[in-house]
Amino acid sequence: MSQMQQVERQLREMILGLDIGPGEKLTERWIESRFGASRTPVRAALLRLETEGLVSRDGRGWTVSPINLAEIEQIAVYRQAVEVAAARLTAAFEDRSGLDAIEAMLDSCGTDTPREEWHRVGTDFHVELARLSGNEFLYRAVRDAMTRLSRARWLEISDEAASARAWAEHRIILNALRKGQGDEAADLLAKHIGGSRDRLVGSLQAERRGLRARGFAVIAA
């Protein structure tokens, strides 16, 4: 694997894992020394991460993208459009056996599953559902949207009851898709995404002071 891809992957992991806080300044030279690569692959990695929305230009320099509540709300609307479209496509297929793998993914999460795994599966549920549609653009749209939401979701205050309800919704959506009930699944999915957005934005607004104290830039909606 080329160094550019290594730098890109490691830097993405550091950003998504909040090892580098939202809003922090980045210098090409720091990344260079941190990962032992020269500036050429570093710059390539930054350019690609910029298109993912994980880093942004700050005048002449680079910044880890702040968490932006207005952006989170816009992403929810975007997700409703693309995820619902993907679900309708999937529901209309004759062979919907691909849903089994997604159900199995949900099954793999138990009470002793680490939080990191729940986070991953909670993301992959939506991404894999979009992939099932067979439409590369809808799939990429959902994958990119979930990537952008990743850090915010990581910071969300866990509410056992709400999480359990959201998890149950995943099952219900899958069941509707299984039966080919596109309209029903679309409606459930849109509501599910809306609820997810409300909890996320609400949680971040409540934590905002604490997050800023930790050095995390959070832009109000």
Added chain:
Amino acid sequence: MSQMQQVERQLREMILGLDIGPGEKLTERWIESRFGASRTPVRAALLRLETEGLVSRDGRGWTVSPINLAEIEQIAVYRQAVEVAAARLTAAFEDRSGLDAIEAMLDSCGTDTPREEWHRVGTDFHVELARLSGNEFLYRAVRDAMTRLSRARWLEISDEAASARAWAEHRIILNALRKGQGDEAADLLAKHIGGSRDRLVGSLQAERRGLRARGFAVIAA
């Protein structure tokens, strides 16, 4: 403006203007000498054009992305999802005066307007409509989709009657939006996009031999 941006813009124009044919190989050194820049800005430009889907990696090298009929069909589905969502948002606004600028754009095209201008306005109608939604993600999705379709639309055999009908549809969609009839506009827009896709794919399939003879790579659906 930085050289990287200049190279990116000029190269994009050459690709979109079919000065470099779909499927053609690109070498960093050729671009370097062609635009009088060094490899650093050239590589940056290629990385960004790759995320736009205009150039692709071909093993170790670079290729101007071929025209892909399957991709065009997938983009149409994607567009239906995001453009319809954007239109619904716009229709629900109290102040829909932004539609006037789009109507004016349509008005600016007359019988003596050059084809290039028709092409641009035909694209901007959809892009600006999405921008009116106020949702940055829907807007970018439509803009990127239209960029990817640009070359194919340029190669479409012009059918006066069909074009006139499509143009009339633009007006009808605007009128529905003006009246705040979201459902009506959504339905019209989805059909409009579908029709556009059918004419486009049909035209390219019919021309496929000729295009290949011109050195344009066209991948069948």
Added chain:
DNA sequence: TATCCCCATTTGGGATACCAAATTGGTATC
């Protein structure tokens, strides 16, 4: 003490040098 100014340092943008891998073109062989 607050403010302005100047210079040393740092930074990203660009140019160039070097390398390993891949491509290419020709040639010898069958």
Added chain:
DNA sequence: GATACCAATTTGGTATCCCAAATGGGGATA
């Protein structure tokens, strides 16, 4: 004439160097 093989060239990947602009810190001044 087809094919296998080898050397020369080309190519993308990387490292490094230079530069102008930006940054920032310290001292002079009011």
